[in-house]
Amino acid sequence: MVITGMRRAGQPAPLRLTRRGRVVVLTFLFLLASLASAVLWTTASRADDPPAGPPPTVVVQPADTLWAIAARTSPGRSPHVVVAEIRRLNGLGRDDIAIHVGDTLVVPRGR
Missing domain, CATH: 3.10.350 (Membrane-bound Lytic Murein Transglycosylase D; Chain A)
Known part of the structure; x- marks a missing residue:
């Protein structure tokens, strides 16, 4: 017999994020997105650079x-x-x- 809200012995507790945990996860995702956009921005701007070599x-x-x-x-x-x-x-x-x-x-x- 399983009572709702109770767990059986030996069964792991479900994963729950606290408010602090959600802030940490969202901050990590924001930093990851910022890093990805910085890499893409740098690669795109290098395409506009003049070719290397002696000046004309x-x-x-x-x-x-x-x-x-x-x-x-x-x-x-x-x-x-x-x-x-x-x-x-x-x-x-x-x-x-x-x-x-x-x-x-x-x-x-x-x-």
């Missing part, structure tokens, strides 16, 4: 200016921004406007 360069041609080089190498971007990047990549100061035919300039990677 151009050789200055007659009648070239920084503006013309910027427009030619990064047509979809603002020439103001690209010229600033070319200056930074080549160690040119803000007032350095002289580039000479035959100079090799590092240019930003296309985006």
